[in-house]
Amino acid sequence: MKGVKSHAILLFSVLAGIFSLSLYGLLFGDIPTEFNDLYHALLDYSDREVNQVIIREIRLPRIMMAIISGAALSVAGMLMQTLFQNPLAGPYVLGINSGSSLMVALGVLSGVGFFNSELGLIGSALLGAFVFGLFILFTASFLRNQIGLLLFGVMLGSFVSAIITILEAGSKAEALKSFALWSMGSLNNVTVEQIPIILGVFILTCFLTFFIVKPLNILILGEEECRLMGYDIKKIRILIVFITALFTGLITAFCGPIAFVGLAVPNLTRMLFKTQNHMILLLANLLFGSFFLLICDLTIQLFSDVLPIPINALTSLIGAPFVIYILIRKLR
Amino acid sequence: MITIKDIVIGFDNDLFAIDKVDFQKGKVHVVTGRNGIGKSAFLRTLTGILEPIKGEIVLDKKPLGKYSNREISSKISFVHSIQNGVSFLSVDAYLMLGRSNFTNMIGIASEIDLKAIEKAKSIFGIDHLSQKYTNQLSSGELQLCAIAKAYVQETEFILLDEPTAHLDYQNKKKVYELLKQISIDQNKGIIISTHDLDLAFKFPFEFFLIKESDLKLHKIDGFSAIENEFNT
Numbered sequence: 224m225k226g227v228k229s230h231a232i233l234l235f236s237v238l239a240g241i242f243s244l245s246l247y248g249l250l251f252g253d254i255p256t257e258f259n260d261l262y263h264a265l266l267d268y269s270d271r272e273v274n275q276v277i278i279r280e281i282r283l284p285r286i287m288m289a290i291i292s293g294a295a296l297s298v299a300g301m302l303m304q305t306l307f308q309n310p311l312a313g314p315y316v317l318g319i320n321s322g323s324s325l326m327v328a329l330g331v332l333s334g335v336g337f338f339n340s341e342l343g344l345i346g347s348a349l350l351g352a353f354v355f356g357l358f359i360l361f362t363a364s365f366l367r368n369q370i371g372l373l374l375f376g377v378m379l380g381s382f383v384s385a386i387i388t389i390l391e392a393g394s395k396a397e398a399l400k401s402f403a404l405w406s407m408g409s410l411n412n413v414t415v416e417q418i419p420i421i422l423g424v425f426i427l428t429c430f431l432t433f434f435i436v437k438p439l440n441i442l443i444l445g446e447e448e449c450r451l452m453g454y455d456i457k458k459i460r461i462l463i464v465f466i467t468a469l470f471t472g473l474i475t476a477f478c479g480p481i482a483f484v485g486l487a488v489p490n491l492t493r494m495l496f497k498t499q500n501h502m503i504l505l506l507a508n509l510l511f512g513s514f515f516l517l518i519c520d521l522t523i524q525l526f527s528d529v530l531p532i533p534i535n536a537l538t539s540l541i542g543a544p545f546v547i548y549i550l551i552r553k554l555r
Numbered sequence: 556m557i558t559i560k561d562i563v564i565g566f567d568n569d570l571f572a573i574d575k576v577d578f579q580k581g582k583v584h585v586v587t588g589r590n591g592i593g594k595s596a597f598l599r600t601l602t603g604i605l606e607p608i609k610g611e612i613v614l615d616k617k618p619l620g621k622y623s624n625r626e627i628s629s630k631i632s633f634v635h636s637i638q639n640g641v642s643f644l645s646v647d648a649y650l651m652l653g654r655s656n657f658t659n660m661i662g663i664a665s666e667i668d669l670k671a672i673e674k675a676k677s678i679f680g681i682d683h684l685s686q687k688y689t690n691q692l693s694s695g696e697l698q699l700c701a702i703a704k705a706y707v708q709e710t711e712f713i714l715l716d717e718p719t720a721h722l723d724y725q726n727k728k729k730v731y732e733l734l735k736q737i738s739i740d741q742n743k744g745i746i747i748s749t750h751d752l753d754l755a756f757k758f759p760f761e762f763f764l765i766k767e768s769d770l771k772l773h774k775i776d777g778f779s780a781i782e783n784e785f786n787t
Contacts, residue, residue: 437662441652443641450604452655452708453628499644502661 297512300485313486318379322355323475348476353468408535483542562610588765594748640690653704
């Protein structure tokens with residue numbers, strides 16, 4: 224039980240890190256603001272004070288989205304890695320994002336009324352992620368090879384890209400620009416009014432995840448073991464895909480695709496915490512995921528004057544070499 | 556008690572049939588037969604993972620098919636022939652997975668769970684492995700841990716698929732002795748499939764043979780029956 228203490232220390236350190244980075248992100252930026260502005264922006268808001276508006280309307284939603292999307296994508300990655308017993312699985316590489324992207328592309332580029340509404344967008348992104356998740360699950364039932372499944376995910380991504388390119392070629396300049404910006408990924412697209420619903424879905428999904436911690440722990444030993452311990456493995460699998468789709472679809476709808484976070488962070492947490500207890504891994508992924516995206520966001524803000532870096536590009540720059548490192552280490 | 560009457564075992568096509576066999580608590584039952592004749596399929600059928608092609612298995616007077624997965628897992632545990640060690644999964648954590656029916660909703664262990672694991676570790680002589688990760692164990696150590704995990708599940712029956720297949724002589728003997736001991740001390744019914752008959756025959760086990768000639772499971776008394784089977 225000596226691990227419990229070190230786990231707690233790690234988790235609390237990261238929590239403190241998240242708190243400090245958030246505070247920094249809320250207070251500092253192109254326009255300097257003071258702690259007083261922050262206090263008023265959060266608790267006693269007046270939209271006539273420019274500093275308060277900047278904090279509440281621009282910085283707060285961005286920081287909140289960094290925290291939520293980092294946490295959500297990391298947990299989604301953990302779920303995929305445990306389900307497929309594959310350290311290289313993640314919502315992005317398996318093409319679950321692609322499901323959402325396809326649906327969003329259909330909505331934005333086709334201009335059909337229902338898809339263009341906010342609810343239509345979220346709903347279709349979630350549906351796209353879920354359907355693609357089930358598709359991957361079905362494929363995994365006969366494609367037992369770890370790398371094979373990844374290749375399948377990558378091919379799924381390429382296939383969807385092709386469809387999206389065709390849609391792009393035939394769409395108007397306005398729609399094309401808005402879709403291109405979405406596909407770069409951004410934490411800035413969310414308004415402060417949208418935060419409660421995003422946060423609501425996120426917390427609900429986290430809650431669902433807590434209830435499958437036990438089967439996840441057994442799933443490490445394989446699906447048959449899970450069945451032998453009394454679980455209905457079919458239900459568990461679909462529930463895992465459903466939760467992954469909720470996390471991934473939610474973030475993809477609002478922030479665009481954000482690559483590799485869901486692959487890199489769960490691997491990092493397993494290495495750091497040296498455990499297969501999903502209760503600890505869940506907490507670790509929530510916190511480390513948030514911390515990781517806050518650092519990415521901070522980097523983007525620091526370079527914003529010189530060079531605007533889309534978040535999807537930054538996470539790929541960090542994530543892709545990390546995946547290669549794992550490939551060499553684990554699948555040699 | 557597990558009662559089997561007029562059933563056919565198999566996946567898509569029939570493997571072998573059983574006219575009538577009982578497996579009782581407090582005894583070790585050894586099922587043998589040539590490779591591929593369906594020993595593993597038989598054990599899987601007893602866990603409910605595989606359905607018999609024909610007929611029913613009756614567990615404590617109720618057909619196995621009428622039990623839920625959860626109910627079966629509290630009555631029957633199963634040990635695979637090959638164990639895969641998992642990185643970062645300590646032996647303690649691994650054994651705790653066997654307590655899944657007892658731990659609370661998010662898998663947190665109670666005092667009773669911890670005691671059960673301590674007891675199992677001392678019976679199987681694996682105390683010193685507690686903090687080791689399962690992928691760092693030898694196949695013998697891993698096999699003992701797997702049996703210990705089935706033991707802490709506190710089921711009436713423990714089924715083991717070729718538990719000694721990858722072990723050296725010392726470990727084989729140790730496994731058979733432990734199985735004999737827990738079948739008597741804890742009044743558990745134990746069913747194993749094996750090829751290691753030379754050693755098994757030194758123990759007071761009950762033997763069953765799936766005969767090639769009629770593709771049926773027979774209770775056998777002596778080594779001669781086995782020799783006849785494999786010489787033909």
